[in-house]
Amino acid sequence: MEYKDILDKAFAAMDNAYVPYSHYKVGACVKTVDGEYIIGANVENAAYSPTMCGERNAIFQAYAQGYRKADIESIAIVTSGKRIGTPCGVCRQVLVELINQDTPIVMSNGVDTRITNIEALLPDSFNEEDLVNEL
Ligand SMILES: [Zn+2]
Secondary structure, eight states: OTTHHHHHHHHHHHTTOBOTTTOOOEEEEEEETTSOEEEEEOBOOTTSTTOBOHHHHHHHHHHHTTOOGGGEEEEEEEESSSSOOOOOHHHHHHHHHHSOTTOOEEEEOSSOEEEEOHHHHSTTOOOGGGGOOOO
16 A cells, blocks of 8 residues: 555554543654655643644654755654544644645544645645735
8 A cells, every 4th residue: 555654654653642631642754755754643741732743743853853845755644533633723834834735644543544735734824925025
């Protein structure tokens, strides 16, 4: 199956999720064009607000390692939920800036798999082009 590599790594990363409150595990994996796999998992906090989503964890890690949007081939996001978990609004806002609009986003809950991209998930987004001031 296409994307089996990143899905397998995302499901393995899901084991690292720290979710004592929601018990909702998310794993993620960014695949770079040079063949690197960068994983992420959700990490919760008793104060709730500092909680970090799995896909943001992975994409921020990729950027921290020096990768940029042109270097990212695809991203997988997997959950333990009954249905496929799509990125939350905050993650969509992050992804619209940090990956290309047509970069495949592969989502799975282990039963069903869906492939989409950030342009479809966050149309008409606010992005860096909106910050250009022209008088
Ligand atoms: Zn999120």
